[in-house]
Amino acid sequence: MDTTSLGIVGVGHYLPGAPVSNEAVAETASVDIEWIRERTGIESRHYAAPESLTSDLATQAATLALAGAPVGADLIVLGTSTPDKLAPSTACYVQKKLGLPGIPAFDVSAGCSGFLYALSVATAMTAAGLARHPLVVAADVLTRCVDPTDHRIAPLFGDGAGAVQLGPVPAGYGILALELWADGSLSEIATMPRHDGYFQMDGRGVKRVVMERGPKILEAALAKAGVRLDELNRVLIHQANPKLVRMLGDFVGIPPEVAPDYGRLTGNTAGASVAVAFSMAHADRPFRDGDLFALLAVGAGMTAGAAIVRWYDPDTAA
Known part of the structure; x- marks a missing residue:
């Protein structure tokens, strides 16, 4: 498959x-x-x-x-x-x-x-x-x-x-493209000790990587899927915080109604963030058959990932 x-x-x-x-x-x-x-x-x-x-x-x-x-x-x-x-x-x-x-x-x-x-x-x-x-x-x-x-x-x-x-799911639906990235030379931007100590983060460093890498990995995933940005019905971005999500959305050219803000109510749930936002978006306004959406995250490592998915609804599919 x-x-x-x-x-x-x-x-x-x-x-x-x-x-x-x-x-x-x-x-x-x-x-x-x-x-x-x-x-x-x-x-x-x-x-x-x-x-x-x-x-x-x-x-x-x-x-x-x-x-x-x-x-x-x-x-x-x-x-x-x-x-x-x-x-x-x-x-x-x-x-x-x-x-x-x-x-x-x-x-x-x-x-x-x-x-x-x-x-x-x-x-x-x-x-x-x-x-x-x-x-x-x-x-x-x-x-x-x-x-x-x-x-x-x-x-x-x-x-x-x-x-x-x-x-x-039928061909043409489902996961159309995936893209991953990592750069270990940036590993000290966000770290958590193995034993004693608290999570540490360079907020400005995180913001810089998000704004530099986020658009690039989304663009690569869109190209791999053969999809244009303006075809996306929704973009679920890692909810680091609403200010950063909106800043990235504005920079890429994604309107607020396409990139919803759920971090306002959840805060940054780390690795769970994109999955939580995706589920909340579906509960808030269920995806329809054929809807195109992107998932996008940048995290410690530094790492990044993007996915392009076409939703399949067996109850309403042609």
Whole structure:
């Protein structure tokens, strides 16, 4: 099966607990509420409960994706930077919690590009005949790795998970193109220590890479798919923060109605961000048969990924 006949047939996301307001974050980080709103555009985010693991969030999202799909999973690829343990993989815990023994399951680490890297791996494995119905999940609880008193970083992040179930769709639909990129010489822009210490990020460095690499990788994916930018019905960009999403959209020429802002309500959910935004977009205004959309992310590594997908709706397809 080539990538033109592999499509998204189920989707779901999970945001833990009640929304955490800017007021709550501002008090802990000793920062002005208006500063958060003006600098980031974020109004709320979600925090996982102390007893919740990344695999718990991932399982919730995966369950929703599977519930809406006509096929079951025969592979799990999970993108995360906050695994339950260094070993075994968090995907194995998700496999156990879903009750799917025997199917391959493993993690991918690519920062905020984690979902797109995981999607690419699952697609390639399907093309190689190693799977037919992969489940792709991305989940992070990065708020536990952030200094809550750091006013530069603490307001930005939230926890969450998103998932898509893949399956066969007619030729011309599904995943039309995928593009990946990484540059390890930029690795110190965003880092997280293995043991003690908090997540560190050079905000200006991140912004520079997003604005330089984001348009290029999106352009490469569009060219590979043979699709024009103005043909896209929606573009789901990594929700680093609403200000940066809009800046990138304006630079590329994507109007606000095509590149919706969900980070205002979720904060930056790291590797889960694109999957969460995709699921929220579908819930907000369901994709119609033939709709074209792009997924785009830039993350630690530095890494980047883009995908072009044509939606297939068996109920309304001609």
